[in-house]
Amino acid sequence: AQKVTQAQTEISVVEKEDVTLDCVYETRDTTYYLFWYKQPPSGELVFLIRRNSFDEQNEISGRYSWNFQKSTSSFNFTITASQVVDSAVYFCALSESNTDKLIFGTGTRLQVFP
Amino acid sequence: EPEVTQTPSHQVTQMGQEVILRCVPISNHLYFYWYRQILGQKVEFLVSFYNNEISEKSEIFDDQFSVERPDGSNFTLKIRSTKLEDSAMYFCASSELYPPGGGQPQHFGDGTRLSIL
Numbered sequence: 001a002q003k004v005t006q007a008q009t010e011i012s013v014v015e016k017e018d019v020t021l022d023c024v025y026e027t028r029d030t031t032y033y034l035f036w037y038k039q040p041p042s043g044e045l046v047f048l049i050r051r052n053s054f055d056e057q058n059e060i061s062g063r064y065s066w067n068f069q070k071s072t073s074s075f076n077f078t079i080t081a082s083q084v085v086d087s088a089v090y091f092c093a094l095s096e097s098n099t100d101k102l103i104f105g106t107g108t109r110l111q112v113f114p
Numbered sequence: 115e116p117e118v119t120q121t122p123s124h125q126v127t128q129m130g131q132e133v134i135l136r137c138v139p140i141s142n143h144l145y146f147y148w149y150r151q152i153l154g155q156k157v158e159f160l161v162s163f164y165n166n167e168i169s170e171k172s173e174i175f176d177d178q179f180s181v182e183r184p185d186g187s188n189f190t191l192k193i194r195s196t197k198l199e200d201s202a203m204y205f206c207a208s209s210e211l212y213p214p215g216g217g218q219p220q221h222f223g224d225g226t227r228l229s230i231l
Contacts (some may be wrong), residue, residue, distance in 0.1 A: 031215035045222035101159040
């Protein structure tokens with residue numbers, strides 16, 4: 001069965017701290033895709049990144065970085081030097097090769113205080 | 115940057131009434147989706163649509179729900195007889211066609227908050 005677990009319900013940090021959001025997934029598929037989405041207080045869902053199961057290279061985009069480890073079925077997201085504008089709910093999601101639907105985790109609410 | 119647009123942003127409807135939520139997907143995208151998010155909960159898949167027919171649907175998407183692409187730009191979700199538990203944020207999304215295997219990023223609209231009284 002497919003499942004995405006985001007064990008951290010809420011994280012609070014002070015500006016400029018680094019923060020890592022955890023994501024653990026379950027799938028029996030050998031080909032699958034992992035995503036991160038950001039939901040700011042205004043409510044929209046903003047696509048951040050996609051990773052396929054054959055690409056375990058870590059990715060960095062500015063202050064954001066992602067660590068994909070198949071051995072632990074994890075796809076963690078790190079924000080370096082957090083800013084108040086990073087405050088949002090962050091969702092990890094999974095899609096398998098035979099479907100286009102996204103299976104979302106329950107989200108992690110990140111609050112960055114000045 | 116092209117975006118998915120949804121109207122209205124907020125819809126208030128009496129229980130038992132029909133409601134239509136509208137979406138304009140990104141123009142060169144060919145796959146369309148509806149998801150919902152009950153307040154404070156995770157985002158749940160409802161239905162995907164490709165080539166003028168439903169590609170996949172979840173158990174939530176029962177006979178009360180239907181989708182349609184009435185013209186070349188709009189994509190609608192209709193709930194025939196709304197219930198209190200239909201109150202949620204409804205998101206439309208679209209993605210480009212991709213070689214078999216899926217995994218296309220889905221781009222979401224800002225959502226329609228549906229409140230059933």
